[in-house]
Amino acid sequence: MRTFATAICVLAMLAVLFILAPDYLIYSDKPQKADAVVLFLGTEYRERKAEAVRLINDGYADYLIIPAYGKIAEAPNFERGSLMGVPSRPSHYPVVFEDTHVELLEAKRLMDGKGLTSAIFVSSPYHMRRITVIAKRVFTGSGYRMIFVPTRFEKPTGRLWFLNQNTIRKVTGEYGKIAWFFLYRWVK
DSSP: OHHHHHHHHHHHHHHHHHHHHHHHHOOOOOOOOOSEEEEOOSTTHHHHHHHHHHHHHTTSOSEEEEGGGTEEEEGGGHHHHHHSOOOOOOTTSOTTSOHHHHHHHHHHHHHHHHTOOEEEEEEOGGGHHHHHHHHHHHTTTTTOEEEEEEOTTSOOOOTTGGGOHHHHHHHHHHHHHHHHHHHHHHHO
């Protein structure tokens, strides 16, 4: 009987963790003044870009960085800078690195080139935990101030996330990519 009760408790805890799985992925800081807004590419690019534009228009940053394009633009020219370029993956990074890691490495390179030390990282809500995990490794010990702000124009699904096929794909994909980030340093 005791084993059965323990099994029920473990199953209940696993069910709660499953239901709350997206909550861990959604990380957010309150916007603060920074040198730049770093915008990540993805299928929700329009929503992400709208948030980046809002932050710059509200005076939170003077530069827009789109690392996948290798672009940095000052606030008065950020619209033009954000529309130019073709996403490319720089060849000097190991093939095993996933795209967000490469974008963060490129963001750091662009920030260093301009002497910028603070950034607001903008992406989708479910993407933010992975960005924080990777950014803390990329920007470690370098005196950078990082702020993480998910786009408000893309809303998370909520507690019944597992009923939406697109959200299932996002959530499981994010956990897989976080795991891969921790594993591939031994694979290189």
